[in-house]
Amino acid sequence: MITVNGARIACTDTGPRHAPAVVFGHGLLFGGWMFGPQIAALRTRYRCVTLDWRGQGESPPSPGGYDMDTLTADALGLIEALGLAPVHWVGLSMGGFVGQRLASRHGGVLRSLTLLGTSAGPEEARKAREYRRMARVQRVTGVRPLLPRIRPLLFGPAFLASPAARPVLTGWQRRVVRLDRTGLRQAVDGVADRPGVETELGRISVPTLIATGADDVATPPAEARRIADLVPAAELHLLAGCGHTSTLEQPARITELLEAFLGRLT
Incomplete structure (x- = not known):
């Protein structure tokens, strides 16, 4: 645990201390554990750090501060507290909301930006409700x-139909049902009520990798294309047969993309 902005934030820190740092920001209803396959591949060459957003993963709920600007401040505080800057930021969905804010407002703390299954706009009104x-x-x-309704939002149909996915789904369910109910409600509201940052994306100057699942229901591919159009020199990859949670649905493919992208920058 590390205390940032008055909140206790759970984090993990693995890999060589003097190697380039990669910081992973997770999606809603997950935790830093969702990047386990990628960290396993990268941790011999990079310092890999995860943080769990307030009220999710292993981070306890806080009295407030679940909006995206506060979470961005939490991420910035953790980077500064651990002396990590400049970092490669990897954010999925909610972690991507934070990553875009970091890159556009605090670009000096980043080496690069990776956005997985995320959006620059506000939540569509029907989904937000x-x-x-x-x-x-x-x-x-x-x-x-609510899990039967939530699973198709977070995972693609091919993954849900695969017997090989059962251990991942069981592990996710075991974790999500333990979350504090009040903290979880505030975390969901923070995502649903977030303002868009499209007008800020032109200020992003770090190399940017964008990848999204072709079957992503929560943040459809059009959202990724929109970001790619607005971020200078961004590269976009569409993942066939993949839903929202690409790091777990297609871990080898995401690891391959990250290794190639980071390798070109190191």
Whole structure:
């Protein structure tokens, strides 16, 4: 645990201390563990750091501060506290919301930016209403009754149909049902209520890798194309047969993309 901006934030820190640092920001309803396959491949050459957003993963809930600007400040505080800058930032979905804000507002702390299954715009109104409603329901019932509705948002149909996916899905479910209900509601509201940052993306000057699943329901491929159009010299990859959670659905492909991208910059 590390205390940043008055909040206790869980983090992991593996790999050579003087190697280039890669910081991983996870998606909603996950934790830094979702980058396990990538860290396993990178940690001999890079210092790999994960952080769990407030009220998610192993981070306890906080009295407030679940909006994207506060989480960006948390990420910046962790980077400064651990003396990591400049870092390669890898963010999936929610972690991508933070990554875009870091890159456009605090570009000096980054070496590069990787965005996986994320969006620069605000949440579409219909989805935002649905997410807020589910967040209110789970506050009373817990998240378990909602899992059948949540899984297709987070994972693609090919992955859900694969017997090989069962250990991953079981591990995710075991973790998500343990989350504090109040903290989870605030985390969902923070995502649903976020403002867009499209007008800021032209200020991003670090090399940027964008990858998204062709079957991503939560952040469809059009969202990634929009970011690629707005970020100077960004490269975009579309992942066939993949849903929202690419690091777990196609771990080898994401690792391959990261190794090639980071390798060109090191």
